[in-house]
Amino acid sequence: KGLAEVEAELRELGIPFTLLQGEPGAALPDFVRRHKVAAVVSDFSPLRINRGWKDELVKALPDTPHYEVDAHNVVPVWVASDKKEVGARTIRKKITERLPEYLTDFPPLPAAPAPPPSASLRAECAKPVDWAAVDASLTVDRSVAEVDWCVPGAKAGLAATEEFCASRLRLFAEKRNDPNVHACSDLSPYTHFGQIAPQRAALLVKAHYSKHGEGVKSYLEEAIVRRELSDNFCFYEPNYDNLQGAAGWARDSLELHASDPREHVYSLEQLEASQTHEDIWNAAQTQLVRTGKMHGFMRMYWAKKVLEWSPDAAEALRRAILLNDKYSLDGRDPNGYVGCAWSIMGT
DSSP states (O other), X not given: OHHXXXXXXXXHTTOOOOOOOSOHHHHHHHXXXXXXXXXXXXXXXXXXXXXXXXXXXXXXXXXXXXXXXXXXXXXXXXXXXSSOOSSHHHHHHHHHTTHHHHSOOOOOOOSXXXXXXXXXXXXXXXXXXXXXXXXXXXXXXXXXXXXXXXXXXXXXXXXXXXXXXXXXXXXXXXXXXXXXXXXXXXXHHHHHTTSSOHHHHHHHHHTTTTTOHHHHHHHHIIIIIIHHHHHHHHHHOTTTTSGGGSOHHXXXXXXXXXXXXXXXXXXXXXXXXXXXXXXXXXXXXXXXXHHXXXXXXXXXXXXXXXXXXXXXXXXXXXXXXXXXXXXXXXXXXXXXXXXXXXXXXXX
C-alpha cells in the first residue's frame, strides 16, 4: 500500500514507475538490457539476502554502473566505521562527529528529470500497476492478519512522526522503557519499509529541541546511534543470525551452561500460542501476534525467556528470530537480529 502511494506521487511528477515481479537477479538485468538503462541505483541493506541480490545484479550486468545509497542510515554504514564495533560507546563518537555533514535536509525532487527517459521505458511504465493482482500473486502466510493501527505510506508516516512530536516526545526520555506508558515513537514500521527515512524523522524530531531537549537527545540516540550500531553489526558480521556471530566469551558461557537443568522447556508451538506459565510473557507474545508490535523493553525480556525455555541456545535464537520475523512489522531488520542476539548471545 505504501508502494502504491509512491507510484501515484511519481506519476504526478512525470517520473515513470513500474513494478517488476520475479527474482531480482533475473528480472532486473532483463529490464536494464531491454531499455538500455545507463545506471542502476539501489538502497543499502546490510542483510544477506539483499546483498545477494546485488551481487547477482552486478555479475549479470558487468558493464552497467551500480550505485548503492545508504538511505537506511543517516551516516552511511561504511563511513561511520570500517569495522565491527563492540558497542554504542565505541561508535557513538564516530557517528555524532559526522552528523553536521549528513543530518541535513533533502533537496526537492524535481518533476520531469532531464534527460527524459527513453520511449521504450515510458511505454512499459505507462500502464498503472494492478495492485490487487500483485497482492493476490504473493505467496505469503495469510494467517498473520493485517493490522489496523498503523496506516501504511509516507503521508501516514509523516503524520505519525508529527503526532509523536506533539503528544509523546515530552515523555520519551523518561518513559520510553516503561511498557505501561505510551511514550514510544511507533515509527519503526515506516523506517523499516522505507516509507519515511530515519533522517527525515530525525530532522522533524530535532526541530522540537527547544521544548523537549532531553526527549530529542534520547530519540536521536535510539534512532541514529543505536539503530546504526545494528546495521554495523550485520554489515561486518556474516553470522549475525546464528551463534557463530557471538563473541568468544559469550560462546564459552553458553557452552558452559548448555547442560544446566531447565525448570520449563516449551515447544515452538507453545511459545507461539502464548502457552507458558508466565502471564507477562504471554501478554507480550499475544501483543506481538495481534498487533505486529511488542514494546521494545518487553522484547528484551521476551527473548531472554525464549533462551531460558528452549532446549539450547542455537534453537532459542532460531525461535526468537522466526517469531520476530513472522509477526513483527519491523521484522527482518538489523534491529531485530541484533535485539535477539543481544538477549541470547550477548551481542
